[in-house]
């Protein structure tokens with residue numbers, strides 16, 4: 001890990017990302033949560049019951065990786081447990097975003113993984129998009145459901161719920177959420193054409209995986225899209 005942002009900068013960035021997530025329609029009403037790591041075992045997190053589009057820095061809560069509140073007077077979201085699990089499973093993570101992006105969440109509802117090698121940029125930005133098994137929001141079952149994906153993938157869909165992305169920093173986690181919804185829209189449009197998708201070849205995918213590894217400082221996270229029929 002590089003240097004962490006100051007508390008002030010971290011809180012400002014979370015509010016900025018909250019506005020972007022809200023403005024792009026990746027959440028509605030008070031949906032979604034965001035965390036940003038600022039120490040070996042500390043994050044700033046978004047509170048419960050507030051629109052992500054209208055947050056101010058004093059609403060945010062500092063927590064340790066065990067879920068204890070260290071600073072702040074607002075109540076953290078119960079979904080923060082899922083974010084903390086990502087940090088506990090993958091020490092390279094510096095930021096996480098949870099949202100309910102409409103098209104990607106449609107895949108979460110059908111339980112269909114987005115795992116075909118059909119879109120070059122998505123292989124570099126995300127890789128395979130798995131679907132974590134359903135868990136009742138707010139319960140311990142939610143962090144348990146995402147745990148298997150935290151190390152080897154860059155995101156996951158939450159069955160019948162939404163999406164979770166993570167990255168080396170919060171900007172990367174946010175861009176992955178943007179890219180996930182964009183990719184899901186394109187994938188759904190392609191499926192709607194009712195013609196077979198043109199799969200990239202294994203060697204074309206290998207070239208993209210090499211690029212992905214390079215832009216992610218050697219990380220192989222994201223897995224390899226498979227060449228199955230649509």
Ligand SMILES: [Zn+2]
Nearest residue numbers: 032079161162
């Ligand atoms: Zn949610």
